[in-house]
Amino acid sequence: MASQSSSEFEWPVLYNYPPFYTLQTNLDTRAKQIDAWCNLILNYFKYNKLYVLDLTEALASSPLFVNSQLNRILSRETASLILNTLDSRGNLEWQDKEKDRCLVMWRTPKEWGALIYQWASDNAFINTVCTVYELHSGDDTINEEFYGLELIMVVKALQTLQNDGKAQIIQRSNPDMSDAGVKFFG
Amino acid sequence: MGALLARIFNRDQQNAPPPINRAHDVSQQDQAVLDLKLQRDKLKRYQNKLEIQMEKERELAKKLLRDGKRDKAKLLLKKKKYTESLLEKTDGQLSNLETMVGNLEYAQIEMKVVEGLKSGNEALTMLHKIMSIEDVESLIADTQDAIEYQKEIDELLGTRLTQEDEESLLKELEQITQGEDEALINQLPAAPVGGLEDEIAPVRGASKQPEKRTAIAT
The missing domain is CATH 1.10.10.10 (Winged helix-like DNA-binding domain superfamily/Winged helix DNA-binding domain)
Structure with missing residues (x-):
């Protein structure tokens, strides 16, 4: 069900840009990159009406982090960094100490x-x-x-x-x- | 834990007002309504389960028929019939629950009405206490006394005027009114002497004259 509707989701241009999946070293670029990821995650979750993110599972199979066309996968470290940014913005809440499961709050x-x-x-x-x-x-x-x-x-x-x-x-x-x-x- | 608390604290600071606890606004009846509604939710979930089960049984029966296993299909349809009867029963239970919820909620509204009447009645009796009949009676008696007292004063003052005083007083009054009458007559325009001068509008002239006469008479 989710994968079916996700095919209609309009991915941003950056999604098909390979460097998007590698954490940038230039701090300015990195901030913009993380910002773009945050927006992508919120939009994706909102579009599909999803609320809970399981990081391990998402990194294994979710089209959000796994771009099979480009053959790119977001690293766990980068994903954690992005999710923590969402957390500090008030759009995310960790559900466990291991920081694996979280609530994505595209609406507060x-x-x-x-x-x-x-x-x-x-x-x-x-x-x-x-x-x-x-x-x-x-x-x-x-x-x-x-x-x-x-x-x-x-x-x-x-x-x-x-x-x-x-x-x-x-x-x-x-x-x-x-x-x-x-x-x-x- | 400390970091978590700090975060919660920071976040709550943005929407600053302290939490309001209105637990006391939840009555025993509310709790009872909640119990009933929770029961209703359970029944609804049970119904969903039954419906899914029935659909499965129907599909399976179809498949068995296709495979030529008539007896088994028949047995399955019997089971489906039973599930259907369960569903009907739960419908009855649901409507029972909903009636009960409705009654409870209505009784609460009735109670509010009675409460309203009660407080209105209390306010009324309080006002009556402030305004007791004895008070009103004594107030009227006091007023009566005051009126009589005033009359006495009037009489005392009135007896000082003799018959003579009264006569000269009336004379003076007449003089004043007469003077006023003459002044009034002098103010009026003189009555026309000749016939109708303005022949173009005789009606207007004719209607004006009697009007003036009545003005003088009064």
């Missing part, structure tokens, strides 16, 4: 929160309790952008709403919040 939790809150207020869910599940997989949200959103992203988005006093998360037994609920406030 606050932005997702705003979208969810907008939906809740448009559909009269203010002062009503919803399950987190029905937000990302319910019948009422099928046409919403956050439908199919990664659970952890939904929780993060709801946390920003909670910090603003616009919602209260109701946690249940599951630590991953898969059985949590939320109450929206007007």
Whole structure:
């Protein structure tokens, strides 16, 4: 599914430029290169509606890092450097200590929160309790952008709403919040 | 860990206001609604599973038929029938759950209405306390006393004027009003003496004259 839609993804010109895969020594050029990679990753993830990146897996098979036409693969060091840059920009969050799995946030939790809150207020869910599940997989949200959103992203988005006093998360037994609920406030 | 905390701290500093905790705004009823909705989610997932299973069974039955294994296909269709009945049952359960959720949410709204009425009633009784009947009665009595007191004063002052004083007072009043009447008459334009001079507009002239006369009479 992902590979099918990725064929329609418009790769930037740099993607087919071999030096793009080698970390540049000139610092100016390197900064531009990393910047271009960051944008590419965010655009690719946004286009394919992906949220989680497994570095080992991606370096092995994802067309994002593996250019089979050029026969180039991004090195793990360079990829880590780029991902850490995304992290410092607030667009990425590591999920493990080994820095292998990460959450790519092409929309920040606050932005997702705003979208969810907008939906809740448009559909009269203010002062009503919803399950987190029905937000990302319910019948009422099928046409919403956050439908199919990664659970952890939904929780993060709801946390920003909670910090603003616009919602209260109701946690249940599951630590991953898969059985949590939320109450929206007007 | 330190670096992580520092990062979280830095990030949160950008959206500075301190987190608001509204856990107390989640009532027991909300918790119950959540329980029901979680149950509903579980049922929906179960239904999805059943639907996928049914589709698989149908495909498999088709394949068995193609291969000429009629008996096995029949058995499989029986199983599919059973899955279908399960699906129908869960539909019933789902609607039960949703009715319950609806009832709970409606009861909460009703409670809010009652609360509103209650606080309105409290405000009203408080106002009534401030404005007790005894207070109002004594206030009216006080006002009555004050009026009577004023009357007494008036009477006391009124008796000082003798009958004579009263007469000269009335005379003076008449003189003043008479003077005013004469002044008024002098202000009026003189009434036309001759006949209608302006023959072109006799109607206008005719209508004007009686008007003036009535003005003098008053």
